[in-house]
Amino acid sequence: MSKALVAYFSASGKTAETAKILAEKAGADIFEIKPEVPYTSEDLNWQNKQSRSSIEMSDHSSRPAIAAPAPDLSDYDTIFVGFPVWWYIAPTIINTFLESADFSGKKIVLFATSGGSGFGKAVDNLKNSAPGAVITEGIVNPRGAEFQALANMA
Numbered sequence: 045m046s047k048a049l050v051a052y053f054s055a056s057g058k059t060a061e062t063a064k065i066l067a068e069k070a071g072a073d074i075f076e077i078k079p080e081v082p083y084t085s086e087d088l089n090w091q092n093k094q095s096r097s098s099i100e101m102s103d104h105s106s107r108p109a110i111a112a113p114a115p116d117l118s119d120y121d122t123i124f125v126g127f128p129v130w131w132y133i134a135p136t137i138i139n140t141f142l143e144s145a146d147f148s149g150k151k152i153v154l155f156a157t158s159g160g161s162g163f164g165k166a167v168d169n170l171k172n173s174a175p176g177a178v179i180t181e182g183i184v185n186p187r188g189a190e191f192q193a194l195a196n197m198a
Contacts (some may be wrong), residue, residue: 047119048072053079053137055088055097058157060121062186063126066155070195073115077141080109081096082172090130093096102158104169107140114145122198123147125183126155132164138171153197155182 050072052063060076067074087096100106117123118192125135125141134154152174154166163181170179183194 046077046121047077047197048122048124049115049117049120049125050126051075051114051141051166052124053077053128053135053141054126055083055128055135056064059128061168062155063124065191066126066186066194069191071123072195072198073120077114078138078145079137080111082122094110098131099135100136101105103116104136106136107137108137108141109139110140110144114141115148117145117147117150118138120150122153124153124155124194124198126157129156129158129161129164129166129184130148132153132161133169134166138170142170142173142177146176147174150174151198152179153182154179155186155194155196156184158184 048070050067052061056059089095127138167179183190186194
């Protein structure tokens with residue numbers, strides 16, 4: 045039986061709620077991807093081109109520091125990675141997380157929360173950050189039975 049990890053970044057708490065439900069359904073361990081410097085509401089104001097999130101997302105090479113690197117992945121076959129969709133991709137802090145450990149040979153299943161968009165180019169933008177891993181789209185804004193369908197992707 046494979047072992048799974050749910051790793052997530054949550055800016056507002058919505059992705060955290062989703063991650064906790066998924067971890068329960070998948071019988072997975074859980075890990076929160078925390079920024080070294082927490083985001084404030086001003087940092088997250090996507091309408092302000094000078095906000096921290098806007099600046100990070102306009103520079104795809106941006107790598108916001110994380111409070112802790114990925115945990116030891118040796119026991120995990122599947123890592124669910126969750127995030128809010130920002131500018132049709134994963135926030136660049138997800139790249140930081142993926143670059144903090146060796147994900148080669150792992151299956152990475154993405155899940156996301158969004159106010160209206162899908163994954164966009166999230167997979168393409170994350171591939172170089174996890175060489176040797178297989179990254180697939182899971183479900184955006186899973187609800188009800190979709191949580192079990194997502195868990196079954198492990």
